[in-house]
Amino acid sequence: MSTKAEQQAAKAEALAQKARERAAARAGGNRPDPVPEVPASPAAPAVPTQEDRERHLAPVVAAPKAKPIRSTVDLSPLRHQQLKAWCGETAIELGKTRVTTQDLFRVFVARLLTDETLARKIREDLHNDVR
Structure with missing residues (x-):
C-alpha cells in the first residue's frame, strides 16, 4: 500500500498533466508530446534523457487567430x-x-x-x- 505522501504526489502529477494538456489544447495542439512520466521506484529513480528535456522545454507556438481582430479609430x-x-x-x-x-x-x-x-x-x- 502506498503512503499518503505518494498518493499526494500522484494526485499532484495527475493535476499537472491535465494542466499541460489544457495548455497544449489552448495553444492549438502544436506542443510536442509531453515528457514521458515514468513512475519512480525506490530502487531506480527515473531520469529524463536530454531529448526528453529538450522536447519538454520546446516553446509553445500559438495558433494564428482565426477570428478577425477589431480595430477602431477616433475621428473629429x-x-x-x-x-x-x-x-x-x-x-x-x-x-x-x-x-x-x-x-x-x-x-x-x-x-x-x-x-x-x-x-x-x-x-x-x-x-x-x-x-
Missing part, C-alpha cells in the same frame, strides 16, 4: 461627417446600397500593405502629422 466630428459622405457617394458610384467604414478600412489596409506608392504617401502624411 468633421472628419467623420466627411468620411460618411465619401462612403455614401462611393456607394452610389458602385451601385451598392451602402459602403461601410469597415468595408473601407478593410480594403484600405489591404491596399496599403501591397501598394508601396500609397504606403510612401501615407508615411509622408504621418511625418507631416496630417489630421
Whole structure:
C-alpha cells in the first residue's frame, strides 16, 4: 500500500498533466508530446534523457487567430461627417446600397500593405502629422 505522501504526489502529477494538456489544447495542439512520466521506484529513480528535456522545454507556438481582430479609430466630428459622405457617394458610384467604414478600412489596409506608392504617401502624411 502506498503512503499518503505518494498518493499526494500522484494526485499532484495527475493535476499537472491535465494542466499541460489544457495548455497544449489552448495553444492549438502544436506542443510536442509531453515528457514521458515514468513512475519512480525506490530502487531506480527515473531520469529524463536530454531529448526528453529538450522536447519538454520546446516553446509553445500559438495558433494564428482565426477570428478577425477589431480595430477602431477616433475621428473629429468633421472628419467623420466627411468620411460618411465619401462612403455614401462611393456607394452610389458602385451601385451598392451602402459602403461601410469597415468595408473601407478593410480594403484600405489591404491596399496599403501591397501598394508601396500609397504606403510612401501615407508615411509622408504621418511625418507631416496630417489630421
